[in-house]
Amino acid sequence: MMGYELIPAELKQLKQWVCWQAVPDESRPGKMKKMPINAMTGGGAQSNNPDTWCDFDTAVGCSQYYSGIGFMFANGYFGVDIDNVQDEIEDYKTGGNGNIVAEFIHSLQSYSEYSQSGNGIHIICKGSLPKTGRRKKNVEMYSEGRFFIMTGNICSEYADINHGTEKIKYLHEKYIGSGSAPTTGIIRTIPLNLSEAEVLQLAEKSKQGKVFSDLYAGKWDTYFTSQSEADMSFCNMLAFWCRCDEAFMDQIFRSSGLMRDKWDRKQNGSTYGKITLHKAVKQCNAIYEPHQNYTVSIGMKKPEPKKIYTFDDTGNAQRMYDLFGASIRYSYTDKTWMYYDGRRWKVDDTGETKRMVDEMLDFMKSPEQMILYSEDEERLKEYRKHIKTSRSSKAKTAALKEVEHFVPVLHSELDTHISLFNTVNGIVNLRTGELCSHDPNQFITKIGLAEFTEKIDCPIWNQFLNDIFHHDKELIRFIQKAIGYSLTGSTVEQCAFFCYGTGRNGKSTFLDTISHMMGDYAVNIQPETLMIKKQSGGANSDIARLKGARFVTSVEPNDGMRLDEGLLKQLTGGDRVTARKLYGNEFEFSPEFKLWMGTNHKPIIRGTDIGIWRRIMLIPFTATIPDETIDKNLKYKLRQELPAILNWAVEGCLMWYREGLKMPTSVQQATNRYKSEMDVISYFLDACCDDCGEIQASQLYRAYKEWAKENGEYDGMSNTRFGREISNQFQKIRKKDGQYYMGVSLKKKHIPYNISIV
Template sequence: MIKVHKYYSTNQSPRPIDRVLARLSGVKRSGSGWIARCPSHNDQRPSLSVNVDQAGNVLLYCHAGCRTEDVVRALGLSMSDLYAEKPQRRPERKIVATYDYVDENGALIFQVVRYEPKSFAQRRPDGKGGWLYNLDGVQRVLYRLPDVLKAKERGETIFITEGEKDTESLRALGLTATTNPHGANKWRDEYSETLRGAHVVIIPDKDEPGRRHAEQIAKSLYGKAASVKIAELPGAGKDVSDWLAAGYTREDLESLVAEAPEFEPEEPEPAPVSDFEVCDDSVDTDLANAERLAALHKGRALHVPAWGWLTWDGKRWVRDETGEISRLAIETVKSIYREASRCDDPQKRKKLADWARRSESRQRIEAMIALAGPLLAARPDQFDRDPYLLNVLNGTLDLRTMRIREHRPEDFITKIAPVEFDPAAKAPLWEAFLERIFAGNRELIEFIQRAVGYALTGDTKEQCLFILWGTGANGKSTFVTTIQSVLGDYALQTPTETLLAKRHDAIPNDVARLKGARFVSAIESSEGRRINEALVKQLTGGDRICARYLHREFFEFTPECKLFIATNHKPVIHGTDYAIWRRIRLVPFTVTIPEHEQDKELPRKLLAEAPGILNWCLEGCLAWQRQGLGVPEAVRIATEQYRADMDTLAQFIADCCILDPNAKATAKELYEAYVDWCKENGEEPLSQRAFGRSLSERGLTPARFGRSRTRGWLGIGLAAEPPLPPADGADTSAENVRNADLNAKTSQARTFADANLGVFSGNFPYIGKKPENCVRICPQNEDFADGKRPADVFAPSVRGVEAAGGADDSDDDEIPF
């Protein structure tokens, strides 16, 4: 009879090792296995080693030489009893749902698969019609992303659930809903960026992980979304799907959302501020005094090496230009006397009092301040870093939600608008003023409102330069100075020279002043002054720039400014490239206010409406966030005409050149003729390099001529004779000269086209013999299908005359060139 060994477990299915050990005698532990007497021979001393491999199979080895089969047979077992049973194959899971995660254009990125029994997996297309069950290197996006983006654009509420099934339950009610992949506690900051400016309601699952997940999302969205609410569901059920299945309706959910409060993160308890405590005997050193200052006045003073000291005035951080840090240092000295009075040790008390008296010297105070700098250090990029916070007298406004809260040092704001926010304030005089100066053009008024609203923020994504142009007495200066007064520190009037091209680079102190400024204006510019195009691109491009204050270190910052130039003369822009002209918005001020209507007290009267004007700006900010800046027709036409007027090269070609596929000119003679033409016409010539680049942009071909390989151009030549001066007594008015010039060019173009062009197709000329080889000569060197009406090299002159009602002797739709 075989005895059951104590190692055998009878309360579960026997494992192979259990079966073997139960039939052996003399079993003892040996390392990770056992030793026992071999049943296959008369074993007086244990000689059988027993072990288990990773799969659970039993390994037997008799050191006396018995075969494993004999040992197994002696135990009354078979060899199969040594092997673990193969695990039963897991029941095949059934796919019950798939959820597609797509990009903003609807292209599939990855898929979440739901199985029964309930489990989930993520997979992505392998590019061969199959799937890879991982998301390595795959962009994570919100579920139903295109729907989310459309709802945000329309200002609709977006619901966030914990899972795709709940999202689909809400979509069945006609609501926009989304979720993040991977479930609870997997929210990413990039999801919050997607929802920036949106109205969001979070519906958590009704358990502790669900509530924590909702809190995590709300904190991430706070300050980015236009509004955030957490809607806790009443009643039974685990999630919103269960809640709806229990009989609740869309109306119930909407009522719940309406009553839910706006999310506000809990404020951390401020650390108590106490007098400096002496930790060792080193109480009478300059460093100890610096540590005292830093401890006593933390939150009231900061040191930025590139700027100097800043102090907190209760509403913002300000540059210390009045010696406030010295006053704080004097307060610190007085605190040493208080330390002495609390000290029980007479010797230490006397030592502290003596040190307090010596610390009153100028030398000790200056040393204290110098050593405290590193202890209270801050960087320039810590300040004014939230582009959607606007500081006003009675608090800080969040421009995404238009909610106001108390001033906080930890916001690191250095600016303030000297106006109190009053949501009920109106500005009827201001609105009447706008109606007058823009002649009731509502489209233009709403555009300028959005432009100023955009300027309230530190966002520069529109990358614009606003040029407010018109003759005098049209209200543009009053408009600019009023906005400056309302915005206070956020507005800056910079010398026009800052934005104009200079022969020599000066110390960039004027550029350093732009740090943190949002509405930057320049009033008037002399006629013929040229814009510093490179600087304008830098200031409006969203890139970091380097600047410094006089006698200070250089520092880098990202400009937040929106540039407004109010001028009677359009500044000169030589560049013809898209990079500069896409930034220009020329706002025409076409109304001249008669002298009898001019009110010298108007600026003062408008300032009385400052809270209402601030509300007008805030409404523009919300409108800009909802619909963007846009370009009204008046601005588009004025900007196009401005660009045409600035294209001096096209005017030179029209006056002095012929365009012919067989024409050619050396680079030297062409450029010299251009420079002479510029001198005669009071224009500043392009550099030779820029001149050549502009010719190439117009589709002309550089070449080399003759054995000397002289540089030159094909397709253009100099006209044989310059234009004749007007005859005595001729009408030389600007309008008549332009009309005569256009008529002459029209005739010249037609004669040239009839004589030299194989094709004159549609509404504009081509050079070439066959339509498929035709190339239009134009600034952009683009190919157009027949029948379209693009601009060509003479279009600036033509458009200018047509806009002024000039003569046109053509009897068809052909455009001369």
């Protein structure tokens, strides 16, 4: 039963299970196919015969004799199968959200698992699918007549079977489609007491009468690139004039010059003609009323005045703006396009804006646009020529270039609401804990990977925290508030969290789980970014990635690396930072993130001032998880609890707003020990000096350099800085032969350091 324990209990309770066996596919020599097996008889199972299905336990028990188990779709469940997406899966596993795998998983928010080949995913939901279209390219959707091979190899944090009827509509339209977007037009038939001749006479006298007459006569090539487009346009007109009476519409169409054999061709259980008529009726939102004058607007949902655009790049840009302006923005700073995906603004690294240009060009060919220019034949020819010219790559690029100044966006306009946290099902107000709808006007570019629900029970997470923190309730409460604080964009605490401990103590799992929950809000940076560098350049491109981030992790700096204390103060102190993305311009931003460093080696800190040490919070990870108790699936189990962990974090945020962080005893003690370990001058004074007498300043500095070099502590501390640190502890006076420190002297026994003393 390897892996099957993670299959949702809801599915296990259904009697819709089979086994399966790989057998040669006779229709494809050399290929194998997956045959469903009746676990009770060993014969073939049938997708339309529930008598050949069995319960979960029976299927699992018999699976040892076959290739595995499968789930038959029926009774209000549907499945999505996405195949041959190896690269997208790898991107998804490393936190990428701009791929088809992440899009389906986070949109449907239901149980998901990797396919048997490992090159695809399966998602199972409750509900129903749109009526048309079940497969296109590598995406398939089924609610009956098919089965899924089940692996139990989960690939998301969604552990339950959730409803997906509404959520699947957009994905179905985008990846499979039915030829047109869903409409809510008039679908009823309203009798019309007019003859065919009277309807033709009325239509030909309307403002679009010439187009109607030409189409009725079969003269379509002036207006459209294909007769199918003309058929659809003419039927749209007929739906209006015939008051959605499909029989009457069919009668007039058959008498027109557009009639051809294709009209009665079998198609999808119907005919081409019936499908076209029904589609026209569904799209119709206005019908002819006697004794009123009408202008026919084909295929448009709203009787708005029609806008005429110039036949050049500027006209195309204006058209692009009118169609998609609310959903796109251009950053002159980063030289990149952004688009709103329904939940957040994304950098367009997949060509979405270019696809919008293609959609605009398709719209330009639509009947409702063609008719705008139909009264002037020369003007219509000019328009058709412009469409053809606009389809070139150069023209598309020019149109996009022109749109840029219509929709500019600045870094300062993005992610400005520090008390809001975006999730897959809405925006959480962190001050109140309330969920509100996604809103493009908030200009949020980040999104967490967990949905926000009322579920707050996360037993595995709570047990994990107890295990790694030795049931220290004070420390665990602090951790909850610290993670809650990290949900926000506030940096009022001006601190960084160092998670320190040797191996097998849970800190990596802890940071990985929170990072996954945070989604786009989490960023990992190389430890070298935060350490002293031999050479420093201009604006840092690694720092530029931190704009808008809230949870920044860095792991395992090399032993002996020294922290860039000035940079840490800048990043945690609320000061504006200058950064530059690769090939972009420099920009400034105020950091919103909290730094969480997980390490087995404490980075070297040479500063002793309160300005650096008040920022450090060293969290001790002192537990050691025995090998025999390590749960290799713990990471995946915790991901199933992410919605509950998010609620735990939001509760922590509300606690933080009320109480502040309040460093617990264990963190305070660990941080103080860390500070003592880093105070090299105190080490030197304790080891080599007495707190009496006096010594010349230059002699004490030479003695310090020798001691530091011998003990591996010498780091180039200047005489000036050394003098400043010593002067904070001892009185300094001037004598004839130089500066002296009072109340300190070298111990006589430390001969190597007792330099030039007579």
